[in-house]
Amino acid sequence: MxxxxxxxxxxxxxxxxxxxxxxxxxxxxxxxxxxxxxxxxxxxxxxxxxxRTSDEFSVMVSGSYGEGLRLKGSDIDNMFWLNNHRVIWDLSQSQYYNTQRQTLILCDCSASPPGFTLLNLLSPSMCREIQRACFRMNNRYCISSSKYRQSLSPDNRTHGPCASGAVGTLEYDHVHCFVSDFWPPSASPWIDRCHSWPQPHVVDDIVKNGCHFVAIGHKLGNHEDHEWRISFSRAEQKLVYVxxxxxxxxxxxxxxxxxxxxxxxxxxxxxxxxxxxxxxxxxxxxxxxxxxxxxxxxxxxxxxxxxxxxxxxxxxxxxxxxxxxxxxxxxxxxxxxxxxxxxxxxxxxxxxxxxxxxxxxxxxxxxxxxxxxPRNSICTDDHTLISEAEFDRNFFAEILHAYLPPGKLNIQSCIRYLPTIEQIIGSPLLTQYQVIMLQYSTARVLQYTAFILHMETYTHKSKLRYRADKMSCHMLKLAAKFGCITDMLYIAMYYYKTIRYMEAISTIHMIKVKLAQPYVMHWYNVDTEMYTEALGGQSWSTKMRQAVAWIFRLDNRIQYISELIPEQQSALQNHDHLLCIRPFILLYMLEILCCRHVDTMRAQTALDDLQTLVHYDQGQLIPLEFRDISWQILGICQQVTGNLQAALYSYQQSLRQEPINKIQTATEMRIQSLSMDSLE
The missing domain is CATH 1.10.1410.40 (Poly(a)-polymerase, middle domain)
Incomplete structure (x- = not known):
């Protein structure tokens, strides 16, 4: 017994x-x-x-996000460093660099606690932030970590060496640092300690990639405001990977x-x-x-x-x-x-x-x-723990969040992306996930290029403008073949922007038909049975094109349609580069804006549908993080159709929501404008 x-x-x-x-x-x-x-x-x-060119900076994601964790409350840690600045540990290492092109910085660990160092500038730097951070110590120019940190992020709240902020609901920590191609002498004993883990080839790879220096001193050190902490973020990521x-x-x-x-x-x-x-x-x-x-x-x-x-x-x-x-x-x-x-x-x-x-x-x-x-059997087999639909939902969400918009918004910057992607996509070492990510990136670059091309040529002579317009239309249609359902909204926006209302309405109808399918992923909401029945076993390219209706993100540095410019400028003033909108909201907005010129009855129907959606949605199509911009867009549509009292109510509701998109300045401006109009 x-x-x-x-x-x-x-x-x-x-x-x-x-x-x-x-x-x-x-x-x-x-x-x-x-x-x-x-x-x-x-x-x-x-x-x-x-x-990026050699005189620009490199970036890597560090911390738990780069390691593959997505726990609630985790933020994205990005490290940035100048490509033409390098840190060396002794003067003999300067022989490996062209000092005409690269600025060298020398470590001085003699007066710092273990893991920390002072950084001495050996040659002039063209970086204004470094120039501002320099001061003389022992007949050398020393780069102050506190001054460097302050000069790069004067307006952001700080968290250790990082400047903290948010894009929508996603918080980030940005840390500006320096890089060394050499492994720190003080960490050399670690190499001899690696008998069983990690394996020798991993150790060699880690050592070969050197380390970084982040702008934070030791609180008990003699030079807290000037010291830099040696960072092993890249090494740690490789260790987590193995x-x-x-x-x-x-x-x-x-x-x-x-x-x-x-x-x-x-x-x-x-x-x-x-x-x-x-x-x-x-x-x-x-x-x-x-x-x-x-x-x-x-x-x-x-x-x-x-x-x-x-x-x-x-x-x-x-x-x-x-x-x-x-x-x-x-x-x-x-x-x-x-x-x-x-x-x-x-x-x-x-x-x-x-x-x-x-x-x-x-x-x-x-x-x-x-x-x-107690009698329920538990299966720990990796492939049975998550369904195909659940995995795809994770995959597409990852692609959306991982995409990095171009640092500079001009034709030259955007065009540089396409040959780079083409070169990388030919590599036999790519995984299937990375191929789809590159496909998505291509769609995004084409969309950026199309709108920037229009911005840069709409004042030119008619022949050049006509050629640029044809190229923009072609790029947007090509991008829609690479991307998801809602990428067709870029085409509709472009048609509206260029006063082609009937073409825009036709595109909007096509999008509505696609969004009405029962297997479509709306944000994280999806009918897994319908999805699997309709698209189970299909390629991710097919699934993305036919079933993904993700959030719509407008880069606030690009003027897509004039009606949203105040909102974009408001967000930019608050250091938010993206305006995040649910597809149905933007779809109804474009339908209202186009139809009021050609079919007023249809415009009113679309406005009624938009109002019903915003007023009565229970978080299915408009989650919390999209409520502020959704009420705002409803107000804009009510205002342009002449219902000023309803517009005022919608703007007031927008102010009561969580200020995720940082559009409060635009909302207050619109309320003030309506109040002045009513007085007149």
């Missing part, structure tokens, strides 16, 4: 362990989903960096526990632990080979070892940097009474054992489901 009961207990625990694994796969991502995310982001940044999926899920679980339990309800200034500490613990545990075999069956064992290591660090007040262990990442943060309080709290959690995870909402739901349904 006892043996039966023991067997049942063991079986129950195993079910709970498997349920946690399945829950994490759904929350953090299956191995297939994580690989897709990385491929899409990698190819996006590869294109961006290859397009983790197996169980190790990656352990990292994700630690981040969830940090967010949902340890830092839950704690103000930003009082958070002692961060996700970087979690990642460092996973690195150390993997390298020390504490867990000989990482798999779904011992995921919680790996988590327990990592958590216990962090607990040890908190007790000792010492968290060793993975690459430079002498750099104690707790030194200026975790000490005194706060250290004791954190240790006591984490100890209490650790002593609860498996029950500790029940404090996490994300994990609790998975465990409770198993406890209430």
């Amino acid at each position: 006892d043996s039966i009961r023991s067997s049942q207990i063991t079986e129950g625990i195993q079910q709970i362990l498997e349920s946690v694994f399945v829950g994490l796969c759904r929350k953090v991502g299956t191995s297939q989903v994580v690989a897709m995310r990385r491929d899409v982001v990698d190819i996006s940044y590869m294109v961006e960096n290859q397009v 983790m197996n999926h169980c190790q990656f899920l352990t990292y994700g679980l630690l981040k969830l526990i940090l967010t949902e339990i340890i830092n839950n309800g704690v103000g930003d200034n009082d958070k002692l632990l961060c996700s970087y500490h979690m990642k460092t613990a996973v690195f150390w545990v993997i390298q020390q080979n504490t867990i000989p075999h990482w798999c779904s069956q011992n995921l919680l064992e790996g988590f327990s070892v990592c958590f216990k290591l962090i607990l040890k660090w908190v007790y000792e007040g010492f968290c060793p940097n993975f690459f430079i262990p002498d750099n104690n990442m707790f030194l200026s943060k975790i000490h005194g009474i706060k250290q004791h309080q954190l240790y006591r709290r984490m100890s209490e959690l650790y002593e609860k054992g498996l029950a500790f995870l029940l404090h996490s909402p994300s994990i609790r739901s998975c465990i409770i489901d198993v406890l209430y349904n």
Whole structure:
């Protein structure tokens, strides 16, 4: 009897362990989903960096977003560095550079804590921000990290070395840094430490790619305002990439526990632990080979070892940097009474054992489901954890968010993208995800080029204007063949902009027919059964063209239609380059604007449909982040059709929404204009 009961207990625990694994796969991502995310982001940044010239800057996405995590509250960390500036560790390394073309910067670690350095300018720099940040120290020009950070991001809120902001609901941290092609001498012992992990070819690749320097000094250093922190972001990303999926899920679980339990309800200034500490613990545990075999069956064992290591660090007040262990990442943060309080709290959690995870909402739901349904079989096979429709929804969302708009908006800048994409797409090393990402990028570049070409030629002689117009129309139609359903809206906008109302109305009708299909993905809403029945097994190109109705993003630097210029200018003043609109909202707007010239009854019908949608939608077609611009567009349409009282109400409603699109200035301006008109 006892043996039966023991067997049942063991079986129950195993079910709970498997349920946690399945829950994490759904929350953090299956191995297939994580690989897709990385491929899409990698190819996006590869294109961006290859397009830039040698005197411009390079960019990479770092942190959890670049590693493949998409947890709630995570932001995008972008690192930027000048291509014609390089940091060296000793003067002998200057022989590898053409000093006529590249500005060299010399490290001086002699007076800085481990992991930090001063940067001395060896040759003149043409960068105004660097010139402003320089000061004399010991007969050398030193670049002040605090001055450099301030000169680059005077208007943004700062977070450590980063300038923080948001595009819609997506928050970002931008950090401007310098790059070195050489591995730091202080991190050389790390190379000898890599006996079992990572493998030698990974170590060689990491060392070959050097490091970065971010503009933040050590709080206890002698030169806090001037020091720079040595950053291993690129090396860390490569290490996360070579983790197996169980190790990656352990990292994700630690981040969830940090967010949902340890830092839950704690103000930003009082958070002692961060996700970087979690990642460092996973690195150390993997390298020390504490867990000989990482798999779904011992995921919680790996988590327990990592958590216990962090607990040890908190007790000792010492968290060793993975690459430079002498750099104690707790030194200026975790000490005194706060250290004791954190240790006591984490100890209490650790002593609860498996029950500790029940404090996490994300994990609790998975465990409770198993406890209430003990006979339910749990399949941990990667390919059965997520349906085809769910994967496609993730894939298309990833493509949309990963695309980087051109840095400079002119014909020359846009044209540089096309041969770059053509060259990359011929590579046999591309994954299927990256091919689709390049296809989507091509559509976006063609759309940018078409509208910029129109902007640059509409004042020219009629013959040149006619040729440019034909090219723009051709590019927009070609882009629609590469992109999704709603990319046809660019064609309708262009027809309206060039006073071809009947062509625009015809295009709008085609879009409506496509959007009415029951299998179409509207944002994250999709009928999975209808989608699978209609498009299961089809190529992603076909699915994207026939079934994806994603958000519509207008670059605020381009004037698409005159009716939205105030909104775009308002957003730009608030450092937001994109105006995010739901497709149905823009579709009705264009229909109203076109039909009021040729068919007033149809214009009124479209206005009634738009009003019904905005007033009564329950978040299905207009999620929270699109409510401000949706009310605004309804108001614009009511105003142009003469219903000024209704327009005023819609603008007031727009002001009451979450200011996601940053259009409040335009809304207030329109309200003021209506008020003045009523007085007259």
